[in-house]
Amino acid sequence: MGPVKAPVLGTGFHTSLGKESRAQTLQNGKRQIHNLGSQLQLNQHCLDTAFNFFKMVVSKHLTRGRKMAHVIAACLYLVCRTEGTPHMLLDLSDLLQVNVYILGKTFLLLARELCINSPAIDPCLYIPRFAHMLEFGEKTHEVSMTALRLLQRMKRDWMHTGRRPSGLCGAALLVAARMHEFRRTVKDVIGVVKVCEATLRKRLTEFEETPTSQLTIDEFMRVDLEEECDPPSFTAGQRKVKLQQLEQELAKKLDEVQGEISSYQDEIETELENSRPRLRGPYAAYAKGTEPLDEVLSQASCSSPMGAEPEVDRELEEIEAVAQQLNQDFICQVIQGEEQGDEQGVEGGTGEATSPLPPRKVGPSLDSILGTLPNAASLGLCEFIQECSAEDTDGVLDDKSERGELDMDGIDDKEIERYILNDKEVQIKTDLWMKQNEEYLREQKEKEERIAKEKEQGTYKEKPKKSSKKREPIRASTASEAIEKMLEQKKISSKINYEVLRDLNSSPAPIAFLDEPPTGTAGRKKLTRRKKQPNKTNLCLANTTSIMGKRLRPLISSTPKKKRAAAQVTPNLTPAATPTRPNMSSPPTPTLTSPGPTLTENSPVAHDEGAEEEEDEVEEEDEVEETCISALQLLGGKEYGCEAEEEEVF
Amino acid sequence: MESSNDVALDIIITNVVAVFRTRCHLNLRTIALEGVNVIYKPEYGKVLMKPRITASIWSSGKIICTGATSEEEAKQGARRLARTLQKLGFKVRFADFKVVNVLAVCSMPFAIRLIDFTKNNRPIASYEPELHPAATYRIKTLKATVQVFSTGSLTVTGPNVQTVATAVEHIYPLLFECQKPLCK
Numbered sequence: 001m002g003p004v005k006a007p008v009l010g011t012g013f014h015t016s017l018g019k020e021s022r023a024q025t026l027q028n029g030k031r032q033i034h035n036l037g038s039q040l041q042l043n044q045h046c047l048d049t050a051f052n053f054f055k056m057v058v059s060k061h062l063t064r065g066r067k068m069a070h071v072i073a074a075c076l077y078l079v080c081r082t083e084g085t086p087h088m089l090l091d092l093s094d095l096l097q098v099n100v101y102i103l104g105k106t107f108l109l110l111a112r113e114l115c116i117n118s119p120a121i122d123p124c125l126y127i128p129r130f131a132h133m134l135e136f137g138e139k140t141h142e143v144s145m146t147a148l149r150l151l152q153r154m155k156r157d158w159m160h161t162g163r164r165p166s167g168l169c170g171a172a173l174l175v176a177a178r179m180h181e182f183r184r185t186v187k188d189v190i191g192v193v194k195v196c197e198a199t200l201r202k203r204l205t206e207f208e209e210t211p212t213s214q215l216t217i218d219e220f221m222r223v224d225l226e227e228e229c230d231p232p233s234f235t236a237g238q239r240k241v242k243l244q245q246l247e248q249e250l251a252k253k254l255d256e257v258q259g260e261i262s263s264y265q266d267e268i269e270t271e272l273e274n275s276r277p278r279l280r281g282p283y284a285a286y287a288k289g290t291e292p293l294d295e296v297l298s299q300a301s302c303s304s305p306m307g308a309e310p311e312v313d314r315e316l317e318e319i320e321a322v323a324q325q326l327n328q329d330f331i332c333q334v335i336q337g338e339e340q341g342d343e344q345g346v347e348g349g350t351g352e353a354t355s356p357l358p359p360r361k362v363g364p365s366l367d368s369i370l371g372t373l374p375n376a377a378s379l380g381l382c383e384f385i386q387e388c389s390a391e392d393t394d395g396v397l398d399d400k401s402e403r404g405e406l407d408m409d410g411i412d413d414k415e416i417e418r419y420i421l422n423d424k425e426v427q428i429k430t431d432l433w434m435k436q437n438e439e440y441l442r443e444q445k446e447k448e449e450r451i452a453k454e455k456e457q458g459t460y461k462e463k464p465k466k467s468s469k470k471r472e473p474i475r476a477s478t479a480s481e482a483i484e485k486m487l488e489q490k491k492i493s494s495k496i497n498y499e500v501l502r503d504l505n506s507s508p509a510p511i512a513f514l515d516e517p518p519t520g521t522a523g524r525k526k527l528t529r530r531k532k533q534p535n536k537t538n539l540c541l542a543n544t545t546s547i548m549g550k551r552l553r554p555l556i557s558s559t560p561k562k563k564r565a566a567a568q569v570t571p572n573l574t575p576a577a578t579p580t581r582p583n584m585s586s587p588p589t590p591t592l593t594s595p596g597p598t599l600t601e602n603s604p605v606a607h608d609e610g611a612e613e614e615e616d617e618v619e620e621e622d623e624v625e626e627t628c629i630s631a632l633q634l635l636g637g638k639e640y641g642c643e644a645e646e647e648e649v650f
Numbered sequence: 651m652e653s654s655n656d657v658a659l660d661i662i663i664t665n666v667v668a669v670f671r672t673r674c675h676l677n678l679r680t681i682a683l684e685g686v687n688v689i690y691k692p693e694y695g696k697v698l699m700k701p702r703i704t705a706s707i708w709s710s711g712k713i714i715c716t717g718a719t720s721e722e723e724a725k726q727g728a729r730r731l732a733r734t735l736q737k738l739g740f741k742v743r744f745a746d747f748k749v750v751n752v753l754a755v756c757s758m759p760f761a762i763r764l765i766d767f768t769k770n771n772r773p774i775a776s777y778e779p780e781l782h783p784a785a786t787y788r789i790k791t792l793k794a795t796v797q798v799f800s801t802g803s804l805t806v807t808g809p810n811v812q813t814v815a816t817a818v819e820h821i822y823p824l825l826f827e828c829q830k831p832l833c834k
Contacts, residue, residue, distance in 0.1 A: 089780050104781040117772045120765045121779060158830070161764045161800035162783030231761055234801040430683050433690065440692055 022058065029054045032072045039095055040076070040087055050079040056114055066106060069096055074107040081118035086129040088166060090194050123151055123165035123172075130169055133192045139180055147176035149221070150207075157210045157229040159203070167195040171203035179217050206232040659756055661818055663811065666718040667751040670728050672711040672735065672742040681707065684738055703727030707735075711742075714750075721749050721811060751807060754814045758802035758822075760829040767798065767828040787824075789817055796821050802829075 030051050037047040053075040057063060063071050073092045080087040089107065093100040111118060131144045150172040154160050160168050170193035177184040190197055207213055210229050212220065229235075434441065682690030703724070704717045713731065718724035728747060735742045764785045768777040775798075777785035784797040784805075794808035794817040804821070808814045 101781060104778060108776055108778065108781075112773065112776070115773060120768060120777060158761065158800070162779060164780055166780075231801050233799075234761060237801065426684050433683065437692060444692075 025058055025063070026055060029058070029068070029072060032068065033076065036072060036076055036092075036095065040080075040091065042076070042079070042085065042087075046076075046079045046083055046085070049082070050075045053078055053110075053114065053116075057110060060113060062110060062113055070098065070103060070106045071110070073098070073103055074110045077103070077107050078111060078114075078116060078118065081121070082116065084119070084125060086125045088126070088194075090166070121165050123160060123168045124148055126165060126169045127151065127173065130173055130192050134173065134177070134184060134188065136177070136180075136182060139182075143173070143176045143180050143182070146179055146221075147172040150175055153210075153212050154207065157207075157212065158231040159206055159210075159229075161231065162233075163203075164195065164199075166193045167199045167203055169193055170195055170200050171207060174200070174204070175207070209235075659758070659818065659822075661754050661756045661806075661815060663719055663752060663754045663814070665716060665751075665753040666721055666724045666749060666811075667714065667716045667753075668718070668721075668724040668728060668747060668749045669712065669714050670732075670747040671745045672713065672732065672740070673745045674711050674741050674743065676707060676709050676711055676735065676740055676742075678707065678709050681735070681738060685734070703731065705731050721752075724749060749810055751809065752811050752814050754806045754811075754818075756804045756806065756818055758804065758825060758829075760826075760831055761802050762798055762800055762825050763828045763830050764798065764800050767825065770828065771824060787821060789820060792817055792820070798825065 033047055033050050033054060037050065042050075054072065057071060057075065073096055077087070077089055077092055079085075089100055089103055093103050096103070110116075127144050127147050131140050131147065136143045147169070151160075151168060154168055154172065170189045173193070174184060174186065174189050186197055186200055190200055193200075209232070215223065230238075678690060678692075682688050702717065703715045705713050705715045705728075707713050713728070715724055715728050715731065718727055725747060729744060732742050732744050764777050768775045768785050771787065774789070775785050775787040782797075784799045787796045787798060788794075789796070792808060792813045794806060794813050796817055797805045798821075802825075804818070806814045806817050808817055
């Protein structure tokens with residue numbers, strides 16, 4: 001639980017009320033820091049610094065809403081960074097079993113809020129630590145030096161920005177070990193360095209690509225190459241761009257080649273036309289019929305695949321033109337469904353088109369076009385394709401819908417309708433979905449049934465109510481006894497001056513006003529409950545609103561039993577108490593006007609306070625105690641009213 | 651709007667996120683069962699629809715659209731969506747359309763020394779190689795975040811397209827200082 005959320009009625013109010021809990025928080029934090037820090041083998045200076053950071057964090061209320069463990073870890077890591085110790089965030093997350101990115105987030109936030117600019121991580125810091133763990137024996141130092149040199153080279157070659165330092169260290173150490181003839185496998189290294197094998201291999205590959213890797217060991221130790229490389233991800237990107245460019249060029253070339261092919265085909269076609277005029281006749285007669293297909297097929301099988309048939313060639317042109325207009329995918333889909341497989345013949349003819357992968361754009365279309373020729377040689381197919389392209393009925397491609405100009409409100413209704421399934425499809429989908437989500441539906445049904453049952457029984461509750469702690473009333477004969485018993489039961493506040501409280505027993509002190517009332521809270525819980533009452537009470541009071549409110553809280557919190565004890569002890573309280581007790585919202589002014597009974601009420605409560613303070617260290621000033629009384633005086637009756645209210649609130 | 655320097659930088663917008671309300675309760679089950687391209691996860695209580703724009707639909711009538719490449723497109727997509735819902739039988743109204751987030755990428759013609767860059771812009775920029783390979787630069791006044799990679803590419807996120815362009819302009823001189831010329 002964090003510090004109490006109270007209405008900020010004064011500058012000091014917020015912090016003062018949380019001091020008791022604040023001390024606890026700090027103590028707790030210190031303990032955890034020491035725990036974690038010793039596991040990381042941090043020296044005392046580091047731990048103290050971490051604790052200072054933690055204190056700053058708490059004072060800025062940054063612990064709210066965050067797990068204490070995360071905050072502690074972040075503080076420790078901050079120290080590690082500022083001191084330059086070779087601890088990784090990964091280590092901390094290992095210890096805590098928390099996701100490293102969550103810790104990282106907390107760490108970044110704290111660093112930002114505390115304005116601590118930690119220096120960037122240098123992978124060189126980790127080398128000695130990892131080298132030690134890899135057990136090189138006597139040669140550890142030499143291997144470390146070599147690894148350091150390698151790392152510096154990597155830095156110059158731009159391998160290290162944006163990469164986890166541990167990965168780089170791993171690669172450098174591996175190479176250094178091999179250079180000094182130590183057999184350290186990749187597995188050993190990754191066990192120490194905590195990166196995965198793939199990362200390590202990648203780093204090694206990248207290093208391999210730098211010119212430095214070509215040097216021999218001796219040369220490397222002596223010489224440092226001048227040129228620097230680009231970051232590896234950049235070179236990878238460049239490579240991709242180059243590949244794309246190559247592809248485009250190839251595609252262009254293919255186009256040209258295609259053009260040539262088609263021109264050849266034209267020539268052949270004209271030749272054939274001249275030599276075989278009779279084919280045209282029957283073909284023309286059956287323009288849309290399927291019979292010519294057989295004829296054409298037979299012709300296709302015996303003639304050369306390069307579009308030997310005149311009709312075929314003509315259609316080839318048309319189809320090509322159409323194809324170039326249409327989306328490539330669409331054609332493939334339509335055609336693949338229809339063609340049977342004269343492709344081999346076709347492919348032989350368009351060898352160039354099919355050779356490399358990149359010209360996939362142009363190649364297949366040509367293939368598929370030529371491939372369909374034997375099957376759908378008639379004009380029918382042409383027209384069919386053209387129809388298909390024009391109508392958009394297949395709904396194969398989404399972007400077709402976009403072709404209809406979408407102005408501000410112009411939405412293609414047809415397209416929208418396509419998004420809505422018809423009834424049969426709905427049925428099928430419903431069934432599928434039900435099957436898929438059976439469990440969830442079943443749970444929902446059970447829950448509903450349960451709720452219905454409970455409603456019938458009248459035991460249904462909206463939410464489980466929190467059970468409030470019931471405390472036994474203290475039975476005591478004198479005020480001091482009551483105080484002692486109360487103190488036994490409750491936690492003792494370190495903020496109350498018990499000696500002064502003791503004096504109160506004897507005589508009521510004069511009224512005085514507070515400046516900075518510290519808190520005398522016994523338990524945090526009570527404070528949170530009491531939050532509401534001071535609001536009401538404070539609003540009513542004129543001058544001492546803020547002060548009284550502040551005072552009221554601790555007093556109220558510490559005195560539920562006291563009050564009862566007091567009530568039992570002093571019968572003269574009752575006249576003042578009873579009118580106020582049932583009437584919670586009564587303004588305090590009536591109580592103010594009756595200082596007599598309130599004064600007497602004062603004493604037992606004051607006595608309680610005094611007794612309480614007796615048992616603990618002195619932290620507050622006397623003046624606080626006096627103001628305590630004044631608050632009580634003014635709001636004595638109120639307290640009782642508030643007490644009653646307390647019970648009801650929960 | 652491009653950078654006002656000599657070099658013209660291409661700022662490519664990759665994603666635009668927008669929200670709008672239909673001001674009427676939506677039955678998610680109906681949408682899920684009668685719509686094409688819909689994923690329904692009852693635990694989360696929302697639905698995804700994909701006519702180029704992916705939308706998360708909540709039963710209260712709030713809809714978040716992602717995947718558009720421009721503000722205009724986002725609006726059109728949202729309208730299409732509303733129309734579809736209307737056809738399904740809900741009384742939708744196109745209310746409170748607002749573009750919430752714009753993501754753009756941009757590439758510098760030079761590489762950047764991230765460590766120097768972070769040092770120069772201490773509190774605003776942060777770089778944690780253990781966590782993320784890029785340095786994050788948050789511009790509070792514009793409410794924009796720029797992630798700077800060592801290769802010179804940037805990703806910029808901001809509340810609208812104008813902010814994104816301004817952020818790139820803002821950060822260009824800072825990057826220029828810490829550049830490292832790319833040797834090809």
